[in-house]
Amino acid sequence: MSAVTLRVVGVTAETQDAVSLELVAEPARQVQYRPGQFLTLRIPSAQTGSVARSYSLSSAPHEGRLEVTVKRTAGGYASNWLCDNATPGMTIDSLPPAGIFTPDSLDTDLLLLAAGSGITPMLSILKSALSQGTGRCTLIYANRDENSVIFADALKSLTAEHPDRLVVLHWLESVQNLPSVPTLTTLLTPWHDRELFVCGPAPFMDVVVTAADHLGMDRVHVEKFVSLSGDPFAEIEIEDTDDAALVEVELDGTTNEFGWPRNTVLLDVLLARGVPAPYSCREGACSACVCRVVDGEVKLLRNEILERADLADGYVLACQAVPVTDTVRVTYE
Ligand SMILES: Cc1cc2nc3c(=O)[nH]c(=O)nc-3n(C[C@H](O)[C@H](O)[C@H](O)COP(=O)(O)OP(=O)(O)OC[C@H]3O[C@@H](n4cnc5c(N)ncnc54)[C@H](O)[C@@H]3O)c2cc1C
Ligand code: FES
Incomplete structure (x- = not known):
């Protein structure tokens, strides 16, 4: 799971403050990802x-291309740097695609709620479901005003191509004010039995999740667009110490055993030993590093992402796990 070099091959202005960057791996090869x-x-x-920032892919895997869409954050560094400086020909380092904000099946009926740049993962999911699956999709997309709507034309084309399977409802703050919990609860009612995906600014996600709660929706996925504070590209060094547990790790059909220093997170132990364990943020915020403890006990230093049910099933974040018991068995399968 080392960094890959991507070359920018296209830059498209989507709105006044959002650009899409088309990227190809260098040397050329297909980069696998999920919508x-x-x-x-x-x-x-x-x-x-350097600073590290995550950007959802707005392209869909079946399109055979990689595209991210970046919206300027007022006063932000990386988003403005990309919008001002990304030009065809330049290269940029990236970690491989990651994340679990992805439907288990493209044949499931979906309800997608996006605000602002939160549309990027939704477009990938929509294009995938409509082209590669059989599920019906409803997208409710909130924006400040008409000029802020990213992918307006793409959404129009998708609706025209799939009139029986796709409903797109735009919510404009300039016309309807900010969505409230009671209004959303009423609006979402016809689709309350669907799997829900939500992405946008925190206050928007809060009202959507509360409305979904009122409707008893239990299959709710949330993607938080936060900036990373650390550097997941940094080299890893671990100290040699006698105060270590023993960990057995199963990954890609191979099982290995390592000493696990008690003050070191599991991901660092694995990467330092050359095990290609998956990761992205390395700060407990993205879930790319999820694995399952099948024997023994660990402690998570930070967890912004796993729910109680995940923890009860033994899922842990390798980038935040330190050992509690003397022996631990972990699987990525
Ligand atoms: C899973 C995920 C997916 C995301 N997908 C998208 C997406 O599809 N589209 C999108 O637009 N956003 C997306 N984001 C949000 C994105 O990662 C950034 O949070 C967003 O672009 C804001 O970053 P920023 O650096 O512009 O702003 P901020 O993080 O607000 O920038 C301010 C920070 O930069 C630091 N800073 C200021 N100047 C400098 C400098 N010269 N050098 C170094 N540091 C400096 C400051 O100390 C401050 O901490 C996603 C986030 C996540 C976690
Ligand atoms: S790498 Fe992001 S949560 Fe562990």
């Missing part, structure tokens, strides 16, 4: 060397 996943890009900075 709704994201890339983590290394953006150069004279101040800190």
Whole structure:
């Protein structure tokens, strides 16, 4: 799971403050991903060397291409750098696609709620479901005003191509004010039995999740667009120490055993030993590193992502797990 080099081959202005970057791997090869996943890009900075930021793929896997769509954040560094500086020909380092904001099946009926740049993973999911699956989709897309709507034309074309399977409802703050919990509860009622995907600014996601709660919706997926604070591209060094547990790890059909220093997270142990364990943020915020403890006990230093039910099933974040018991068995299968 090392960084890949991507070359920018196209830059498209989507709105006044959002651009799409078409990317290809260098050397040329197909990059596998699932609809709704994201890339983590290394953006150069004279101040800190670089900053790492995640961007959801707006392209769909069956299109055989990679595209991210970046919206300027007022006062933000990386988004403005990309919007101002990305030009065809330049290269950028990325971590492989990651994330679990992706439908288990493209044949399931979906309800998608997006606001602003939260449309990017939704477009990938929509294109995939409509072209590769049989599920029906409803998208409710909130924006400040008509000029802020990203992918307006693409959404129009998809609706025209799939009139029986796709409903797109636009919510404009300039016309309807911000959506409230009671209004959303009424609006979502016809689709309350669907799997729900939500992505947008935190206040938007809060009202959607509360409305979904009122409707008893239990298959709810949320993608938080936050900036990483650490550097997931940094080299890993671990100390040699006698105060170590023993961990047995099953990954890609291979089982290995390592000493696991008690003050070191599992992901660092694996990467330092050359095990290609998956990861992205390395700060407990994205779930790319999820694995399952099948024997023994670990402690998570931070967890922004796993729900109680996941933890009860033994799922843990390798980037945040330190050992509690002397022996631990972990599987990525
Ligand atoms: C899973 C995921 C998917 C996402 N998908 C998308 C997407 O599809 N589209 C999208 O637009 N966004 C997406 N985001 C959000 C994106 O990752 C960023 O959070 C967003 O672009 C804002 O980043 P920013 O650096 O512009 O702003 P901020 O993070 O607000 O920038 C301010 C920060 O930059 C630092 N800074 C300021 N100047 C410098 C400098 N010169 N050098 C170094 N640091 C500096 C400051 O200290 C401050 O911490 C996603 C996030 C996640 C987690
Ligand atoms: S790598 Fe993101 S949660 Fe572990």
